[in-house]
Amino acid sequence: MKGIIGKKIGMTSIFTPDGKQTACTIIEAGPCVVTQVKTADTDGYSALQLGFGDKKEKHSNKSEINHFSKSQTAPKSFVKEFRNYFEDKNLGDTITVDIFAEGDKVDVVGTTKGKGFQGVVKRHGFSGVGEKSHGQHDRQRAPGSIGGSSYPSRVFKGMRMAGRMGNDRVKLKGLKVVKIFSDKNYILVSGSVPGHNGSIVLIQK
Known part of the structure; x- marks a missing residue:
């Protein structure tokens, strides 16, 4: 080489x-x-x-x-x-x-x-939860649900979430x-x- x-x-x-x-x-x-x-x-x-x-x-x-x-x-x-x-x-x-x-x-x-530290929309291309409704004003770029309740009662490894991007x-x-x-x-x-x-x-x- x-x-x-x-x-x-x-x-x-x-x-x-x-x-x-x-x-x-x-x-x-x-x-x-x-x-x-x-x-x-x-x-x-x-x-x-x-x-x-x-x-x-x-x-x-x-x-x-x-x-x-x-x-x-x-x-x-x-x-x-x-x-x-x-x-x-x-x-x-x-x-x-x-x-x-x-x-x-x-x-x-x-x-x-x-x-730097970026959210899920910029980092992973998520579309956000949806449009605003009565009482919701900050959900457009939110990640949404990340895990179940009784099952599996935990968050799986590798879940795409906000974090450091690039470099x-x-x-x-x-x-x-x-x-x-x-x-x-x-x-x-x-x-x-x-x-x-x-x-x-x-x-x-």
Whole structure:
């Protein structure tokens, strides 16, 4: 599996040669530095640790500075492991968006926007109890009954109720690489990608 760490820039649309308009997400992918090479002999599994985004040295502790100095690079803000990388890389190597090609199918992992504590109408799509009647003025967005009385005399686990919404890790599979701008480290993938603009995403193949 090959992959890279990127930052979501925003969305745009481009026209394909046949004249069709395609909605795309712009991701600034890399450049990423190989900060650690893990092998089955030393670590029990094979993986590459990649770092993305420079961090000021005054905001890093000594263990971080020492770790990144082994790969001759500045401390990184984001670090991620990719298991069983598609090719051998050495400590300190740079990985750019050129590992992908236009037309490739990739998986993008991101964290969805956090919505805070939400009710059942927004969180689960409930329609509410119904219209107002005499003496009822706050039932439009109410959840309704959640359990029985004598049986089962409890609320089943997994009952859809109000609660925290969003801020979940989501993987979108099979997104098409529409265009690559190597000079700007930009990659355009079809469709939307979870997360707000400026959030960190992982692109895998």
